[in-house]
Amino acid sequence: xxxxxxxxxxxxxxxxxxxxxxxxxxxxxxxxxxxxxxxxxxxxxxxxxxxxxxxxxxxxxxxxxxxxxxxxxxxxxxxxxxxxxxxxxxxxxxxxxxxxxxxxxxxxxxxxxxxxxxxxxxxxxxxxxxxxxxxxxxxxxxxxxxxxxxxxxxxxxxxxxxxxxxxxxxxxxxxxxxxxxxxxxxxxxxxxxxxxxxxxxxxxxxxxxxxxxxxxxxxxxxxxx
Amino acid sequence: xxxxxxxxxxxxxxxxxxxxxxxxxxxxxxxxxxxxxxxxxxxxxxxxxxxxxxxxxxxxxxxxxxxxxxxxxxxxxxxxxxxxxxxxxxxxxxxxxxxxxxxxxxxxxxxxxxxxxxxxxxxxxxxxxxxxxxxxxxxxxxxxxxxxxxxxxxxxxxxxxxxxxxxxxxxxxxxxxxxxxxxxxxxxxxxxxxxxxxxxxxxxxxxxxxxxxxxxxxxxxxxxx
DNA sequence: TACATAATATGACAAATATCATAAAATATA
DNA sequence: TATATTTTATGATATTTGTCATATTATGTA
Numbered sequence: 413x414x415x416x417x418x419x420x421x422x423x424x425x426x427x428x429x430x431x432x433x434x435x436x437x438x439x440x441x442x443x444x445x446x447x448x449x450x451x452x453x454x455x456x457x458x459x460x461x462x463x464x465x466x467x468x469x470x471x472x473x474x475x476x477x478x479x480x481x482x483x484x485x486x487x488x489x490x491x492x493x494x495x496x497x498x499x500x501x502x503x504x505x506x507x508x509x510x511x512x513x514x515x516x517x518x519x520x521x522x523x524x525x526x527x528x529x530x531x532x533x534x535x536x537x538x539x540x541x542x543x544x545x546x547x548x549x550x551x552x553x554x555x556x557x558x559x560x561x562x563x564x565x566x567x568x569x570x571x572x573x574x575x576x577x578x579x580x581x582x583x584x585x586x587x588x589x590x591x592x593x594x595x596x597x598x599x600x601x602x603x604x605x606x607x608x609x610x611x612x613x614x615x616x617x618x619x620x621x622x623x624x625x626x627x628x629x630x631x632x633x634x635x636x637x
Numbered sequence: 638x639x640x641x642x643x644x645x646x647x648x649x650x651x652x653x654x655x656x657x658x659x660x661x662x663x664x665x666x667x668x669x670x671x672x673x674x675x676x677x678x679x680x681x682x683x684x685x686x687x688x689x690x691x692x693x694x695x696x697x698x699x700x701x702x703x704x705x706x707x708x709x710x711x712x713x714x715x716x717x718x719x720x721x722x723x724x725x726x727x728x729x730x731x732x733x734x735x736x737x738x739x740x741x742x743x744x745x746x747x748x749x750x751x752x753x754x755x756x757x758x759x760x761x762x763x764x765x766x767x768x769x770x771x772x773x774x775x776x777x778x779x780x781x782x783x784x785x786x787x788x789x790x791x792x793x794x795x796x797x798x799x800x801x802x803x804x805x806x807x808x809x810x811x812x813x814x815x816x817x818x819x820x821x822x823x824x825x826x827x828x829x830x831x832x833x834x835x836x837x838x839x840x841x842x843x844x845x846x847x848x849x850x851x852x853x854x855x856x857x858x859x860x861x862x
Numbered sequence: 863t864a865c866a867t868a869a870t871a872t873g874a875c876a877a878a879t880a881t882c883a884t885a886a887a888a889t890a891t892a
Numbered sequence: 893t894a895t896a897t898t899t900t901a902t903g904a905t906a907t908t909t910g911t912c913a914t915a916t917t918a919t920g921t922a
């Protein structure tokens with residue numbers, strides 16, 4: 413089994429603030445798991461006994477609304493950590509984590525993390541900073557959700573995914589999501605999302621091939637009204 | 638000037654986790670200010686050199702959207718702390734804090750707080766827990782904003798304010814907000830908020846007297862479709 | 863390959879919400 | 893108290909968005 417000390421992914425999250433000794437302990441107690449596309453890592457209401465560090469792949473964090481629709485709250489990718497909020501508050505998870513493509517994640521037990529939070533101020537400060545960043549993102553999303561049109565939100569989402577995940581060799585977004593996923597990021601009906609994508613296509617802002625999407629004009633998308 | 642050691646308000650926030658010595662230092666370096674209704678404590682983009690502990694009164698934390706409308710992200714009341722997120726991330730404030738009624742707030746300089754975060758794991762853990770709670774609230778709000786109707790959101794807001802702020806001697810909500818404030822909490826046009834309030838009144842869910850609102854049927858409000 | 867299944871696409875229509883106009887009431891101010 | 897100003901209220905209408913129906917295309921599987 414591979415060691416955390418040699419894992420590059422760690423540089424992208426709070427684990428980089430651990431001392432060599434702490435990291436070795438984490439490495440010794442962690443377990444690595446393969447998660448197949450579509451499978452859940454954990455579900456809303458689950459008690460989490462640790463956190464997950466994403467070695468590879470992407471997952472969506474969603475919450476089921478009373479109307480029966482899932483809302484995507486966040487996308488987490490390679491280097492991300494999920495489950496910290498729940499671990500810190502000691503409450504069951506507020507969100508469901510579902511693999512958007514095949515993933516490899518490392519589970520680190522709660523006891524080790526809590527101990528490091530208590531002993532290592534650099535680590536706890538870094539976790540605090542990441543949580544602060546999440547909170548800012550969440551607040552900003554809330555404002556957009558409240559004040560922007562569906563069209564604007566979908567345009568922003570496309571640009572965001574372009575920026576965050578880049579393009580493949582053919583120019584298509586490297587992260588392929590279903591139209592339903594787009595709809596539940598944007599907070600709209602799947603048909604509405606599809607309709608607006610068609611419109612963007614006619615306007616030359618994007619092009620598509622099956623479910624794959626190519627961004628043709630980022631700035632144009634950001635100008636959508 | 639009054640001392641933090643004797644301040645009850647502290648019990649409601651992370652400052653309760655400080656040691657006696659730390660608290661005395663905070664008390665020595667803090668400054669108390671009066672903020673009049675409608676005045677800003679800080680604005681979006683301001684660099685904050687500390688955090689504010691609310692001794693009395695209520696403020697709204699808002700963000701201006703590109704469409705020119707303010708969105709309320711959070712209401713903070715007596716015992717609450719504002720500005721922590723910005724202090725921790727080291728970024729300018731993401732939100733504007735405006736007094737909804739007359740307030741008294743204590744400003745604690747950044748240097749003192751940072752030092753305590755570094756030295757006192759109980760304190761940093763408590764700040765972390767509060768941030769985790771804020772994050773959960775923000776995520777939940779996001780889901781509601783995306784998936785619930787304006788009517789449901791306004792009903793939920795009324796119940797929330799009833800729970801959080803209670804009623805005055807005449808049964809009216811103890812926190813009086815303008816219809817415009819309600820609209821920018823719910824994320825709708827002021828006219829829509831007013832229209833729906835009128836509807837709730839006809840249904841006997843609330844009653845009003847000027848801008849004052851009395852909740853007549855909490856459970857009924859929560860059942861609104 | 864052929865079939866079944868799921869995902870995407872689009873039309874028609876209904877419902878929700880925003881906008882503009884204007885009136886009435888409440889509140890602040892002289 | 894009288895007046896000006898703001899806030900609340902409501903109607904008319906336009907726009908946005910959701911829902912249901914159905915066709916088409918893509919994708920997985922035997």
